[in-house]
Amino acid sequence: MRDHTSWGATEAECHLSYPCDQHISQPYDSHHRAIDVAAPVPLAFRWLCQLKVSAYTYGRQGRSPRTLTPGVERLAVGQRFLAFDLVEFEENRHLTGVTYPAARRRYGQIAITYQVEPRGENASRYVVRLNSARRKGVGRPLxxxxxxxxxxxxxxxxxxxxxxxxxxxxxxxxxEGDG
Structure with missing residues (x-):
């Protein structure tokens, strides 16, 4: 990890605009995460939809489903995923959310886009931008x-x-090879 603002993302990815940029009103800092995935875009996106049911991170690993949950791919604005309400999405492209009120009180105003980029027929890339409102004074270190x-x-x-x-x-x- 180069620093806390970017992990795995290229300079070009860090300078692009993302849907979450339109959903935060205060001055903000951007944080980027990215990783290549040896799976086609529709499958990679379908796994992003699983964020509606689990965080898939430390402490949640044992409770996170290891198979795709039926119906979770049916998206609608206002649905909750992680600490966010879905405010915008494009199938097989991105999920964009903003912190819901209780999370906003705890973490501040945050807007996030989880995006899937194509990398050939059977490969893709997850690119995430998290925009967090700049904190002032003693809140800045937090x-x-x-x-x-x-x-x-x-x-x-x-x-x-x-x-x-x-x-x-x-x-x-x-x-497919067996068939």
Whole structure:
């Protein structure tokens, strides 16, 4: 991890605009996470939809489903995922949310986009931008600490979703080879 603001993301990815940029009104700091996934976009996106049922990170591993939950891919604005309410989405492209009121009181105003980028027919890339409102005064160190902690948590989350998507993609390829 280069620093607490970026893990795995390229400079170009850090300079792009994302849907979450339109959903935060205060000055903010951006944090980026990215990882390549050896799975096609629809499967990788389907695993992102699982964030509606579990965080897929430390402490939640044993309770996080290891198979796709039926119906979770049916998205609607206002649905909750993690500490966010879904405010925008595009199937097979992105989930974008803002902190719901109780989470906003605890963590501040945050907008996030989980995006899937194509990398050929059977490969993709998760790219996440998290925009957090800048904290002032004594709250600034707490904001930096939360961003650093989030970096480790989201890294685990993306690695877990990657592993599950790749497992399912490999299983589908084996079934195609048997047929």
């Amino acid at each position: 904001g930096d600490l939360l961003a650093t902690g989030d970096g480790f948590m989201m890294r685990k989350q993306l690695q877990t979703l990657k592993a599950l998507a790749e497992r399912d993609a490999a299983g589908a390829q084996m079934q």
